[in-house]
Amino acid sequence: MSEGAGAAAPGPERSGGKAPPEAPRERATHRAGSEPTFLQRFLRNIWSANTVTVTVLAIVLAMVIGAILIIVSDPEVLAAFGYFFAAPGSALRESWAVVSDAYANLLKGAIVDPAAVQGAINGTNSWELVFQSISETLTYAAPLIFTGLAVALAFRGGLFNIGAQGQAILGAIGAGVLGFALNLPLLLHMIVALIGAVFAGALWGFVPGYLKARTGAHEVITTIMLNYVALLFLSWLIIQEGIQDPGRSDAISKPVDSDSYLIDLPGPSLRANLGMVFGVLACAGVAWLLGRSTFGFELRAVGSNPDAARTAGMSVTRTYVLTMVVSGALAGLGGAALVLGTAHNLTVLVVGQIGFNGILVALLGRAKPWGVLLAALLFGALQAGGNRMQSYSGISVELVTVLQALIVLFIAAPAFVKTIFQLRAARAARLETSLAKGW
Amino acid sequence: MSTATIEELEATEQRALLTKARVTGAILILAGAFSAIAFGALATGQDARFTLSEDAAGAALTVHGTTGAIVFGVIAAGAGAALILGVAKRWYLWLLGIGVVAILLSFLCWQISSAPPGLNYMPLIDIARGTFNAALPLIFGALGGVLCERSGVINVAIEGQLLMGAFAGALVGTLAASAWAGLAAAAVGGLLISLLLAFFAIRYLVDQVVLGIVLNLFAVGLTGFLYERLMQTNQAQYNQPVGFPVWRIPVLADIPVIGPVLFEASIFLYLALAAVVIIHIGLFRTRWGLRTRAVGEHPTAADTVGVRVRGTRYRNVLLGGVVAGVGGAFYTLALVSQFTKNMIGGKGFIALAAMIFGRWSPTGALFAALFFGFADKLATYLGAISSPIPSQFLNMLPYLATILAVAGLVGRVRAPAADGKPYVKG
DSSP states (O other): OOTTTTOOOOHHHHHTTOOOOOOOOOOOOSSTTSOOOHHHHHHHHHTBOOHHHHHHHHHHHHHHHHHHHHHHTOHHHHHHHHTTTTOHHHHHHHHHHHHHHHHHHHHHHHTOOHHHHHHHHHTSSOTHHHHHHHHHHHHHHHHHHHHHHHHHHHHHTTOOOTTHHHHHHHHHHHHHHHHHHOOOOTTHHHHHHHHHHHHHHHHHHHHHHHHHHHHOOOHHHHHHHHHHHHHHHHHHHTTSTTTBOTTOSSSOBOOOOGGGSOOBSSOTTSOOBHHHHHHHHHHHHHHHHHHHSHHHHHHHHHHHOHHHHHHTTOOHHHHHHHHHHHHHHHHHHHHHHHIIIIIOSOOTTTTTTHHHHHHHHHHHTTTOHHHHHHHHHHHHHHHHHHHHIIIIIOOOTHHHHHHHHHHHHHHHOHHHHHHHHTOBOOSSOOOOOOOOOOO | OOHHHHHHHHHHHHHHHHHHHHHHHHHHHHHHHHIIIIIHHHSOSSEEEEESSSSSOSOEEEEEHHHHHHHHHHHHHHHHHHHHHTOHHHHHHHHHHHHHHHHHHHHHHHHHHTSOTTOOEEEHHHHHHHHHHHHHHHHHHHHHHHHHHHTTOOOOTHHHHHHHHHHHHHHHHHHTTOHHHHHHHHHHHHHHHHHHHHIIIIISOOOHHHHHHHHHHHHHHHHHHHIIIIITTOHHHHSOOOOOOOEEOTGGGGSTTHHHHHSEEOHHHHHHHHHHHHHHHHHHHSHHHHHHHHHHHOHHHHHHTTOOHHHHHHHHHHHHHHHHHHHHHHIIIIISSSOOTTTTTTHHHHHHHHHHHTTTOHHHHHHHHHHHHHHHHHHHHHHHTTOSSOHHHHHTHHHHHHHHHHTTBTBOOOOOTTTTOOOOOO
């Protein structure tokens, strides 16, 4: 296979100003006539605009911009830049010190702290401390897997589910209310609460799906609006008698029964819980659903061309409704993973941003189940590392939000990354941006 | 199309209009009857006073609680009956308006007359002021959205534009110790988000809804990060902007009720109303507006006659960012005079709702924003008179109204045809 073959760049790439790659031509290798070695091929392909390279470079680019933000917002470093021309080394050294310290803590908080490993070997601290970082990463990743899957699934069905936030809120309500209202044995209680979350989330997905199928109301608009309806409903619910914690005057519900907790897997001192396991199972389930089931086939058919699907005898409206129901159920599980896994109470901010972050995760995961898993892990790692960065380096964890937004911004515009880094066109052109379809 | 088909079309339209009027009429009769019976029964014999001031003092319109609730309910039912009887064609909007307002008044008679003693009044000036205060950022945001979307670029990033505007306004307004500098910086803040939106949407054809969501998060993260790095530890140096004073327009401000609300306000109110007028005239009466709308409805056709599609879109998106950014400054330079993390808190999405509910038109956006602002203020007011109606449900009104509007249950809204579709010359 020669380079450039089959590199039919999709629309966005072509119009990105760059002409499609040159026609296949023989590249001069060191010894003319001989096949290029595996290493040569590998090196040549690594600098092309394939999915992995673009993703890695997007992360790098985002980190660079993050570093600039850290520098320009640090008064001391800025002061050093004040006499930059007198002592350029000092300014650069201070910048490097601040940035490297921040990012080192980001890594330590996301993966592992070498000092803790050293301590564990020497016996000065427990081994649990070594796994603390990984545990935090998995804890933050679990809910994002569900909301990411929810958005990704809808994406594949040609629907843009902005409403994962609202569906997660409903899921949290379903799980939370069943969590403290019932009194069931261990495991059973958890399962019942999760089912409650599935139904509540599915209901909140059904509404926009039904409206779209019945009236043509665009799901982006209706789901955005339903997010806020859900939030307001939650903020009303948690101050009602019977729901609100009787011992508290602020807006917080009773705690869920400990029998309904998602069990802490590694032990009580680490927060990682069963949610992650369910997340992986959900990935497998969605992968099966999309790739192997009849519904998944219809979903993808409707997603890629509703008219053709209709002509082929599929019910587009039914598929829309079902897709949104399944999507809402998944997002609902995300909310449940938070309430039953870590929060244990309903508060106004209980689901945080997992719905909106789920959109980013789905985009980063290229709307593929296992891609979503990896993307959620990355986002979870950033969040966990960001917390450590905040407490150890004093860099606000909000920087993580900026990084996440930038990463996805660059992922969504592969042509931009390609231009910045002067990448070759990829052989397998998988990087099409999903073209907007309007309201 | 032949004449016959046009006549047929008109005929079906008339029939459709009549049924629509009848359905509306029937709903009004039911709602009016419900109001008269339910609100009438719930209202107490106390008077409901609508004072023409900011508190209980001064002249007031006084209605007996039970009587008012019943009478206004009957009026609404009457408007519904008139709609059914077929006076509809010309008076449809008026009758609908009368009906809705009458139901609202019936509801208020119940609420005010049942309020705890001493609170049985509704200060109209205070309500109107609160309505405008809640509506102003929505007006700016929705206008920013209208500018973008009329040219065919979806703007879900209104939230981010407002937030950046608020932040930049506070930061520069403090550093330069000048409200005007803050206002200019706010415009630049909104512009910055718009720049990213335009660049990635028009140049790199990224899905515009995705972009909007990403840019909102970007704005939340960036302003939150800088807030914690700069403002939190050093409020005096970075976060105490000089606000705009209240400008009182001499003679006009003496008009009762309207005067103190419309002619004794900060610059933002005047700017908002001026922007509505200018953008309305601009969109529907000038060459620029015609081109903008052409590009938003049918870019290929516009391109064929020589309109620069991408250039027009760039210009409009950037302009929209400026308008929305100014709206953000209303928070930090007039309303609270301080930036706090994520202070827009979803108002950008209500602005989006106002734009859609206002059918992508400047005047529509104005009225939608005022309606949403009123719902917001009403929720606060009912909370203050310890009403049993939860404020959260009133706050849902904008969102529910928008869902109903896009679902076509109360008139159909339609986006510009090419909204969100990137233009690829081909």
